[in-house]
Amino acid sequence: xxxxxxxxxxxxxxxxxxxxxxxxxxxxxxxxxxxxxxxxxxxxxxxxxxxxxxxxxxxxxxxxxxxxxxxxxxxxxxxxxxxxxxxxxxxxxxxxxxxxxxxxxxxxxxxxxxxxxxxxxxxxxxxxxxxxxxxxxxxxxxxxxxxxxxxxxxxxxxxxxxxxxxxxxxxxxxxxxxxxxxxxxxxxxxxxxxxxxxxxxxxxxxxxxxxxxxxxxxxxxxxxxxxxxxxxxxxxxxxxxxxxxxxxxxxxxxxxxxxxxxxxxxxxxxxxxxxxxxxxxxxxxxxxxxxxxxxxx
Amino acid sequence: xxxxxxxxxxxxxxxxxxxxxxxxxxxxxxxxxxxxxxxxxxxxxxxxxxxxxxxxxxxxxxxxxxxxxxxxxxxxxxxxxxxxxxxxxxxxxxxxxxxxxxxxxxxxxxxxxxxxxxxxxxxxxxxxxxxxxxxxxxxxxxxxxxxxxxxxxxxxxxxxxxxxxxxxxxxxxxxxxxxxxxxxxxxxxxxxxxxxxxxxxxxxxxxxxxxxxxxxxxxxxxxxxxxxxxxxxxxxxxxxxxxxxxxxxxxxxxxxxxxxxxxxxxxxxxxxxxxxxxxxxxxxxxxxxxxxxxxxx
Numbered sequence: 398x399x400x401x402x403x404x405x406x407x408x409x410x411x412x413x414x415x416x417x418x419x420x421x422x423x424x425x426x427x428x429x430x431x432x433x434x435x436x437x438x439x440x441x442x443x444x445x446x447x448x449x450x451x452x453x454x455x456x457x458x459x460x461x462x463x464x465x466x467x468x469x470x471x472x473x474x475x476x477x478x479x480x481x482x483x484x485x486x487x488x489x490x491x492x493x494x495x496x497x498x499x500x501x502x503x504x505x506x507x508x509x510x511x512x513x514x515x516x517x518x519x520x521x522x523x524x525x526x527x528x529x530x531x532x533x534x535x536x537x538x539x540x541x542x543x544x545x546x547x548x549x550x551x552x553x554x555x556x557x558x559x560x561x562x563x564x565x566x567x568x569x570x571x572x573x574x575x576x577x578x579x580x581x582x583x584x585x586x587x588x589x590x591x592x593x594x595x596x597x598x599x600x601x602x603x604x605x606x607x608x609x610x611x612x613x614x615x616x617x618x619x620x621x622x623x624x625x626x627x628x629x630x631x632x633x634x635x636x637x638x639x640x641x642x643x644x645x646x647x648x649x650x651x652x653x654x655x656x657x658x659x660x661x662x663x664x665x666x667x668x669x670x671x672x673x674x675x676x677x678x679x680x681x682x683x684x685x686x687x688x689x690x691x692x693x694x
Numbered sequence: 695x696x697x698x699x700x701x702x703x704x705x706x707x708x709x710x711x712x713x714x715x716x717x718x719x720x721x722x723x724x725x726x727x728x729x730x731x732x733x734x735x736x737x738x739x740x741x742x743x744x745x746x747x748x749x750x751x752x753x754x755x756x757x758x759x760x761x762x763x764x765x766x767x768x769x770x771x772x773x774x775x776x777x778x779x780x781x782x783x784x785x786x787x788x789x790x791x792x793x794x795x796x797x798x799x800x801x802x803x804x805x806x807x808x809x810x811x812x813x814x815x816x817x818x819x820x821x822x823x824x825x826x827x828x829x830x831x832x833x834x835x836x837x838x839x840x841x842x843x844x845x846x847x848x849x850x851x852x853x854x855x856x857x858x859x860x861x862x863x864x865x866x867x868x869x870x871x872x873x874x875x876x877x878x879x880x881x882x883x884x885x886x887x888x889x890x891x892x893x894x895x896x897x898x899x900x901x902x903x904x905x906x907x908x909x910x911x912x913x914x915x916x917x918x919x920x921x922x923x924x925x926x927x928x929x930x931x932x933x934x935x936x937x938x939x940x941x942x943x944x945x946x947x948x949x950x951x952x953x954x955x956x957x958x959x960x961x962x963x964x965x966x967x968x969x970x971x972x973x974x975x976x977x978x979x980x981x982x983x984x985x986x987x988x989x990x991x
Binding site for chain 2: 579605612618620
């Protein structure tokens, strides 16, 4: 089936122990779309500035991503600069310029409104809610968020979670939002907002997904060398919800398989800077690594 | 088949956010034996002091553990006192008294020498090597260790690993010993000592097991409340190697199942202080949780 992704498109400048890359194509919605596109038909809604090169637009087109929802605005593209050190679990943000993202109001076309699966990539919860309210016929709407919004717009997040079907958070965010000690406790509290699914990402330690009826746990793919973790969480969500959208159904079986696809997409993501590895691999590589990963479980 | 366990028996005084318990029965070999005993026939070799109460001996007997190898020495039993705070991943050691453990020389009877699976619980690597050298007919010998021995007796550990079949380490120990960045890298380096199996424990994040031919990864059981993590790693090893001993064979299939039993044993271990939970549950509870856990994978 079909997926709609709404969120940030960015230029990222990234420094890790393996080097430094300037102004590579990034943004939550970019990373999600790329991974989801292995599995389902993806339409992307976001905003870029006048400095956004046509070659980057080609990068979406080459993966078959529908870019009719990319708005070209005056001003500069959102950009982020960050550094990873030590265990590479957290980025230190060196610079953020919202630019055209600051006043972004997603415009949804009739084609967008027909999409059945919706991913609201990390962003202002009010904007996420606005999109969720427009997607009246959607089968399943899921939102990602981050510590910033938990701190400054908690009420809006609560309103959002009561409206939608699923949420994706990392473990520290889930604990911060719920006040729970363990991620199991945090997941249970998240479900009290009426969610059908909460996915808690633990980075290099895998993930836990919980519905009111069942729980699924998955380890990460054992990666030998993490070159750049940027976008790993979005790639994980992309593979996971791309597969669920493909099946158009949330069951213990589809969820279990979906999380494996998410893990595989994230494992490729961290093997290079930004989208680097995704430019080298194809659909078959995803499948081959899935088989390898399943043999380890 | 049959398992021999050699290592420490102790009195533990434990403080966690859930309370404080004084002088409970502990020690690596105790925790390993308890969990392994759900799955296979276990003989225990260790030393206790004159202060060791007969009721504690009964606790082993009640699980069917052969205690003919427990040496009763003059002096006091080894004791440890520790505190867990915050994320409960690491204990802060408040006091250690080796006492009778200091000059412990394991004495193996003809019955011990016939055991096919051997677990050398965390302890002085010279003593571990001494036991390994006596167990000439063993099918599989595996050793656990800790950061202390890596720091002060590294050469002895290397000699040990070259002699035996398997090693168990936690992730920080494996990285410390090998200098590798990732646990996959650490596991690969451990195999260069000629080991048939390396198991790297990640506590609440599950485990990775690697052989020269295949890798298995497993998430932890999603525990809602960790009362006391003491012995969790030994319980994990007990379930894992107890099952491998039962099957008397290391294959991808037995290893995968073994790690699940290990996870289940560890999940019960952390639900109470020391052996508390194991005194309440039976073999059927292990099986019921295994089925529940497998439904999450």
